[in-house]
Every structure is written in structure tokens, then in C-alpha cells.
Amino acid sequence: MNQPYAEVIGDPIAQSKSPTIHRFWLEKSGIDADYRHCHVTAEGLAEYIAQRRADPDWRGCNVTMPHKQAIIPLLDRIDPLAARIGAVNTVVPEDGALVGYNTDAAGFLEPLQDDLAGQHLFRMARIIGTGGAARAIIAALADTGHVLVVAGRNVDKARALLDELDPEGEHHVALLAHFGSETDFAFDDRKGCFDVVVNASALGMVGQPPLAFDFSHVPPGSVCYDIVTAPLETPFLKEARARGFRTVDGLSMLIGQAAAAFEKFFAAPAPRDDDAALRARLTA
Structure with a gap:
């Protein structure tokens, strides 16, 4: 042999x-x-x-x-x-x-394991993207008790993904452009909550259009996660870190x-x- x-x-x-x-x-x-x-x-x-x-x-x-x-x-x-x-x-x-x-679902969750081991009053994830990579991420976060908001260029595709992957969940969809413009939404007290914002798209990758994202959509204390690996330090992660959010890069997944x-x-x-x-x- x-x-x-x-x-x-x-x-x-x-x-x-x-x-x-x-x-x-x-x-x-x-x-x-x-x-x-x-x-x-x-x-x-x-x-x-x-x-x-x-x-x-x-x-x-x-x-x-x-x-x-x-x-x-x-x-x-x-x-x-x-x-x-x-x-x-x-x-x-x-x-x-x-x-x-x-193994993509387990790989995605690995850097969040310490957070997920704790108890939370509420878990919410905002997921940008409805492509192949988003499928494993949606399933992983639904299985760990997150209420999801999935954003894409086509809300019907986002809804179909949620209906397929977690039909019992009370999740939401949004147009990608919604997260690109400023919001005056006042977040409630996030004590005891766990929020994660995920770029599960190729936006921001070398050779792809930039990710248009306004950080007024990010709750206090959120983890900002980008699955893009080239560049490793995406503009999304750079701004998140500058604003004091914890970040997870694409190499982690x-x-x-x-x-x-x-x-x-x-x-x-x-x-x-x-x-x-x-x-x-x-x-x-």
C-alpha cells in the first residue's frame, strides 16, 4: 500500500x-x-x-x-x-x-462556542447573503436558538431559504439595501442577549463589489463575523473593530x-x- x-x-x-x-x-x-x-x-x-x-x-x-x-x-x-x-x-x-x-456549519460555529455555551435571554443573528455558504450558516444559527434576519437582493429567495432550512422558526427577511442605509432604530437593553452580524456573502472579497453596510444596524455588544478570506481584514471587519465590536474573520471558519x-x-x-x-x- x-x-x-x-x-x-x-x-x-x-x-x-x-x-x-x-x-x-x-x-x-x-x-x-x-x-x-x-x-x-x-x-x-x-x-x-x-x-x-x-x-x-x-x-x-x-x-x-x-x-x-x-x-x-x-x-x-x-x-x-x-x-x-x-x-x-x-x-x-x-x-x-x-x-x-x-463540516461548514460546525466550522462556522467553532469561534462562537464559548458564547453559545452560556445562557441568553435572546439570541439574534443578522445574516447577509443567500448563496451556498449562507445555507450552512443559516442552519447552524437556527439550531443554536437564534432568531434570524436574512438579507439578500431577493427577499423571496431569502424567505424560501428560511422556510426550507428552519420552517418552524420565527425568522425575518430584508433587502440587502436595507442594511446599507442608516437606521434610527433604538436598540433595547441587550444585557443577557447574544447578537451576531454575519457577512455570509462574497461582497467585500477581492474582485467583488464592496459590502455596503451601515453600523447603525448593529446592536451593542454584537460579534461581527465575515467569512471572506481575501482580504482577511475586510472593510466590514476593520470598521467593526474600530467601533469596538468583537470580530471573527474568515480563516476561523x-x-x-x-x-x-x-x-x-x-x-x-x-x-x-x-x-x-x-x-x-x-x-x-
Whole structure:
């Protein structure tokens, strides 16, 4: 048998940070394995899965755009959370079957775990974006007891997402432009509350339009979270920090979802005691 390996697949794929993350952890753990990237087109996805099924050294793959939904019918079993989100980002062989998981939800929540471990009178999240990344975030925050406000260019799409992912929840929708202009809304006492504002869109990313956002919409004491990784310090996070809000950047979710996948691939927890060095490597 050759060296075991896992990999990330997508189209394009050269920009993926996943090999850097997983190789860092393999090195720290002393595990004799590799993690690669593999360019897989939509037309080649079925053939890729067929080939990897027959490879005894393959420990699974992470799945990035545009395959997170297209891969589902090619698998034998889908984890219930991944089925609900409607997207798979991690595939592992288990007892002869290929099983699809979604670790994005766990990865998103990881930097909020200390907050979520506490008790709150009320939890609310404002989520900007209705794309693929928003699906896992909506499901994750609904499952942790947040009332959600989902903002997008199309409120019907936002409502449909909420109805699909948390039909019992009493959530709200808003036009994206609503958060771009000033509000004179007077927030009530937020003591005992937990508020999070999330940019779950590509707005503010290199090559994308800026995120138009007015901070009069942010309750006192909120956590401001941006899933964009390039640039890591987005204008949204920069202004949030300048205004005294706690911030969470896109690498937090990326590293968190990778850690959940690493354990599935290599049957060992990701060594997280040197996250600062990992971040330095990712941003070098």
C-alpha cells in the first residue's frame, strides 16, 4: 500500500488553502499521509468518484465549488445535517460506502462556542447573503436558538431559504439595501442577549463589489463575523473593530471546518495548539 492521502476537489482549485492547513496538521501530528488538491470539472466528477472508490489509499476529499450539490447523487449515504443543508463539503469512505458530510456549519460555529455555551435571554443573528455558504450558516444559527434576519437582493429567495432550512422558526427577511442605509432604530437593553452580524456573502472579497453596510444596524455588544478570506481584514471587519465590536474573520471558519474534516480523514483530532503558526503560514 502507498502513502494514504486525502484531497480537495473543485474547479478552479489551485487557490485552495486546504492543502496548507491539512499538511500543517499532518506534520504536527506525525501522521504519514498527504493532502493534495485535484482539479475536477463538472464533466469529470462522476469519473473521479468511480476512480477514488477503487483506491485503497484514498481517505476522502473536501469538496468546493461547484460540486457541493452535484456530488450528492454520486454518494451512498448523506449525513442528515448535510442533507438538510443541501450541500456536501466532505466525503469519506466508511465500511465500503461513500458518505457525505457538511463540516461548514460546525466550522462556522467553532469561534462562537464559548458564547453559545452560556445562557441568553435572546439570541439574534443578522445574516447577509443567500448563496451556498449562507445555507450552512443559516442552519447552524437556527439550531443554536437564534432568531434570524436574512438579507439578500431577493427577499423571496431569502424567505424560501428560511422556510426550507428552519420552517418552524420565527425568522425575518430584508433587502440587502436595507442594511446599507442608516437606521434610527433604538436598540433595547441587550444585557443577557447574544447578537451576531454575519457577512455570509462574497461582497467585500477581492474582485467583488464592496459590502455596503451601515453600523447603525448593529446592536451593542454584537460579534461581527465575515467569512471572506481575501482580504482577511475586510472593510466590514476593520470598521467593526474600530467601533469596538468583537470580530471573527474568515480563516476561523475555514480552519474550523477543516479540523472537523481532518478527524474524519485521518482518525485523529487536528492539533490545534499552534493555530497562530498555521494562520501565519496561511497569510504569508
